[in-house]
Amino acid sequence: MAAEVPTIILLDKMQKMLLVLAEERFIFPGLRSRVGIAVNELKQILSFLELEIPSGTKLKAPFLPTVHCADYITESFLLTTLQRRRKGVTKFIKTPLMAFPPWTQLLFSLEMKKVVKSFRAISCEFTKTLDLANKTQDLSIQVSALEKKLIHLEPDVLVGREDLEKELVARLIHDNEQRLRVISLVSKEPLGKTALARKVYDRLDIRQHFQCRVWLRVPRDLEDHDRLLIIIKQILPRDLKNVELMDDTQLTYMLYNILMELKFLIVLDDVCSVDDWTMLVRSFPDTVNGSRVILTTRDINIASEVDPWSCPLELSPLTNEQSWELFLKKVRRQENSSDLNSFKDEILRICHGLPPSIVLLGGLLITLESSEWSKVTRSDPAHFGEDLSPLLHIVGLSYHRLPSVLKPCFLYLALFPKGYEIPTRRLLLLWLAEGFVQMSPKAGNVPEDVAKKYLEELIRRNVIEIARWKSDGSPKTCRLPFFLYDVFLPKAEEIGFVHIHHCGSDCTYADSSESSIWRFADQFGVKSISKSHIQHLCSYVSFEGQKRDISNREIGMVLNRIISKGGFILLKVLDLEGVYKPLLPENLGKLQNLRYLGLRWTCLHSCPVSIGDLPCLETLDMKYTNITTLPSSIWMAKNLRHLYMNGVSIKNPSKGSSTSLQTLMGLHIGSNESTIHFLDRFTSLRKLGLTFQSKSMKCISVISRLGNLQSLRLRSRDPFGQPSDLELKPLKEHSTLSNLYLLGVIKDDIHLLPQKLEILTLSLSGLKEDPMSVLGKLPRLNTLRLFAGSYVGSKMTCPALQHFPVLRVLKLWSLEELKECTVEQGAMPQLVELEIRGCKKLEKTDGLEHLPALKELILTNMTEDFVADVRRRLGRDKLISRTLSTSHN
Template sequence: MDEVGAAVVPAMDAVEKLFGEHTELQLRNSALGGGWNNHQYDQEWHSALVGLEDAEKELVARLLDDNEKSLRVISLVSEEPLGKTALARKVYNRLDIRQHFERRAWVHVPKDFSYKDVTYRGLLIIILQQIELYPSWALPRAPEFMTLHFESMSEEEMSAMLYQILMKVRFLIVLDDVCTVDVWFMLAYPFANVLNGSRIILTTRDSNVASHDYLWSSRLNLMRLSDEGSWALFLKKVGIPQNSSDINNFREDILRICHGLSPAIMLLGRVLSTMESSEWSRVIDLVVAAHFGKGQLPLSNFVVLSYQMLPYVLKPCFLYLAVFPKAYEIPIRRLLHLWLAHGFVQTSPEASVTEDVAKKYLEELVCRNMIEIVRWKPDGTPKTCHMPCYLYDVFLPKAKDKGFLVHHGKSECTSADSLEFLLPFVSFNTRKRDTIEPLQPFVSFNTRKSDSIKPVFTKIINTGGFLMPKVLDLEGVFKPVLSEKLGIMVNLRYLNLRWTLLNSIPAFIGDLPRLEILDLTRTKITILPCSIWEANNLRLLYMTRVRVLKGLVIGFVEPRIYGLDRCTNLRKLDLTCFHSESALKTAQCISRLDNLHTLRLTSSGDPLNLMLSPMKDHQSLSNLYLFGGIEDHRIGNLPRNLNILTLSASRLTEDPMRVLGKLPQLRVLNLFNHSYLGQEMTCHADQNFPELRVLKLWILGKLELLTVENGAMPQLRELEIRVCEKLRSSEGLDQLPALKELILRNMPQDFVEDARRRLGNEKLLIK
């Protein structure tokens, strides 16, 4: 436990009691209402570093110093949570850094790390997973698959492979939250003689870790924010203009109690942003009154205040993050499913779609700085998240006290006697095939052989080791044995078998009376038992390539034969049409699925044009992937509320950009693989893609000229052009005001030079 956790836990009850006595301040926060968040998922807003601009410039300068060819280990040091990891991640993802370093890897180092133990092997696998050993077409990029690839290799073989690869390229490795000198020295020392400008960034709270006087190490100390930086950060988090006289009246008190500590400023700012300024004085007084010791106001006061002021519906959702290992990147998809399965998400008659409400919960916790987004999707929505590390050690005991089961196993289990089952919640093991980052839920065991699972699983059931859990999450476990005893789990709502590589599932899965979510993605399961269609509560069914419905193939028959017309609550749909007779009826059926928001529609076999007109007035469809021919005059029949549109093999002959530019909410547009066969493409100022963030043009073999009129695509941040072999020039790229990245892959040299002349190297990434 870190300094923050040690300071908070002993006084937690006393502080909570004090805050709890003033419940009148919480009444307005008792539940979520409309208008509670002004920022939503603005990636730049959440990722901006306020007060660390100078440190960012210094770090980037050291990383890109071409005069220093030797390996350099740059240590970001501060005993307090001052944004070391956030700074490292911001720099790690910068375009100029990605361009400069041929290979990059990010590793969170666990506190209980031990050399020559299973954890060191895990670190090697994590690094090898990220440095792209093979071309993207050679192996699946999923970590679970890559882990299987390394399973047969010894620790020495992996270490040698890593050394041989990294000695030939310029690399950047981030070692996050290093606690001892041995850890970073052991990982960095083998590369000490690299002379190609490679770098290692190390973040640590222990000044002793960075105090050793090695010739190839340097140190960058982070300090508390100045008054100017503190106030700028506060205004950003509270979301109120600086010239507001009401706010300026609190400036002195806020600067005094936060004392330049950025987490305190962020937490307090977001709490105050939820209430009227007339109540601010009382909140500030409470924070001060909760400080029972002497000296500087501790971060613990702000931590407890933020938790106490959470709407009651968000508290269990927040505490549930402590079930995952510290700093583990939680897929948003997985977290929301777990919240739903445990019944944390409350809906009203006006908001009956629980998935949408769950997303609102997440959004609010992010804006309150209680959840941190780690990675983002191209459309600006979050992909992975975690609880900030300075909160994790504080709320891990709290999660246990509230009844959340947390079991992070450290060694291989051979019997149920070594398992810790406290309450009917998921049990996670942080080891996965001897790696440290991924986790294995429900039971703690080694997953190299599926037969090691069966006796443990069966014994737990036979001895009453669990009390009918709602969740069984086995994501990434290699071919677990699903005992028939699983059929007695009458409360099971969520069964996650993603990346288990199972070949089949037992027929009794469909008989589970409360099963709502079944995830079979990245398995080898192609046939479902008939009983699955009788699962009355099943809402989400994921299969590789089914409230998700994936892999459905419609031939000559009507889609009603498959019961598609009865799936009125379907949220995601992936289907393939093999015949023109069924294409129209399929589109008509889709138009009646009012809750559908994601559709992947593929035509196959004989040339077949997709039918769009029945879907034109679909209101909820926001993510659409179309693979197959589209007649030019039908492109205007696309649904109006699309956020993401992907066209592939559409074979349009007329420039579609004038029509597509009218879609008011479109944020991501992907034109792939002969979707357009014309020679010229123009993005018009009068039909200007008002919300477009990402545009990707891939394999448009006849495209010769790309023109962007002044005023078109005002929000475009990323433009990627790949394998457009005849494209020689572009007009207007330098007029895109928000453009941050132009990514070129396998493009003619003439076009590359033209882009460099127009934009310079700062925004250009060539691969």
């Protein structure tokens, strides 16, 4: 399992190599042929690897170093050629021969000769283990699933735990015991402990009952200091000065004092030892106010020791009826379906009542035709190895049936820490930078769209779970399920796909050519990588928290070591998101193969000027930093597709520059700049975010000509930083714009808004007339946010008669003059979430009880009388009251 992933990656590179060689007239004799033979041998070997032949396991070990070696020489050859072309070596040569220097071709050809010999030897050995007539499989059938339309994604369902959920809720909020109590959820097997805890943790009645909720996963390799920091930052999310510099005793004392004033619920997920509890419990005060701790563990002895007076809740496998109900929900089919019933007994037999098995099997079968189900449900577990547990059998089936293009993308999730919420934005761009996204020859395909399809397919197969959703129903963050992480992280490390540095550990690889690191992840503290380990390094990702004066120095040392090693620098990904002020070397531009540079949340005040010398750069993410300027040379990065900033000024590009920009967020245009004149060059733009002064308002006319634009954020300010005028008329006829954020005074009629908007946010708009009758006629609007100063009137009415037909989310923030709000019966029939925040003069609301789909009414920083009135009219099942406000960036 997983051994074929490096082969898939190499095969894709060598196929691209063939296309490059086909464009050249003068090639060293036999080079094309050798590459072609290597490609064919790789395809042959891949067919064996994907069959997961048990007897072929011993053959995989010597094969992987050959794959890694071939990957390195292929990548180096392509990089060499690319560098020569950029430096203009071929500029004055009439023939294209010099694009591939003769000695480079010769050396590469000799290396490929060795590679082909090794591949053939491995292929012959595999052939001996399996009848050739049975070895092939139609990979095109696997990939065809990606072309199917994704069924609307739904949150995970919890089946068969209703009684346990009621019991857990009762102990949390209905128990008369006021002293601090620990409620343990226990099962040796993965039966849904975390899912049950999460379901209860997110319930409205729980969120109302406890003033403070904290979720902490307790991995073995997470230091006590970091655990305390995670808890404190969840309670007080704002920046805490010097909190990282406190020792364990100071943090414990600080957390104890914070919790003394609160009724709290703390979830400790996946506790592996009593020592973990002993360390944390010192910071949990027993103030006799009904505070609770939920603890999930596999060990019943731990549950008994942490709270001898509380009876643990033990989870059991689902019954056949419960298992079948969960399965039907996962395949989204009706119980009376005859094709399903014929497989019912087989499905129940192989799932053994384990929720993860049912979820995975459902995700697998939903991608197949009913005629293929028997091949899966009647498969032999020995096909994947000996003595497999029921769950591992299903895991093997699910992974084995993944399309080849998805396997590297799936395995890449093991690079992130266990339980880590991965922003989908970050994940998709990393896949692209790594080269995992394979483009089909179909015209009009955009890599970002293909990457999104990959993610949707993995979600549909239930091998990725969604952690958080955006207001429009799309996934915001995702993660690898715990039980899959435990299986596939060792596999990914075993094949050399990733190397994870855990807390307190150093690199343990021996200094040899076979021990090179390809993808290195710092999960809990930066450690230096020796020179012998960076020869093949293509990705460096850090998950280090913002520990001042530690991470920055170590990161700088690592980068200097990479750059100073000489030769070819293969590094493609440098992701330092969240690392506090990493020291970036001034010669950063020497990373000629770098495609992803992640600096989000690094607190940097500047970046090296040489950042504009990164020719392969596709993504530059410096959002939420203190950087205010970038060199104009950044426009010369012709492969740049995504540029994330906030309030950054860049000088105009030269006339000869070109760009493939898809995303340009956070650009600042001053009053005396002519930047607006080149905006219309970016014809591929899909997302644009600008801050401009009123004198540059004509940029809106330029924006209206960007025919692919889908998301637009405009901030109009005067020289003193105050909101200035905005014009809507140029945007009226825009046919692709679906997400619009406007900060500034709207001078013309809001009837001029684009009609295909799905998400609209207004801030400081200064609207004097009630906008709801106009906005309610936007036929596709599903999210509306009216922030501070957007409406300055005192009355607001949401009329009926087909207004807001598909609106799901409405937020009214800091409308200081608003006194009355009325929702007429029949308006907003699909509204699920309503938040009213900081509207201090709002005294009267009518019609909220007529909203049939409303699930959450969130009141933040509202007067006590207003909250009490709404609570009395609606009841507690639709009300959450909060007192702390947060930023809406």
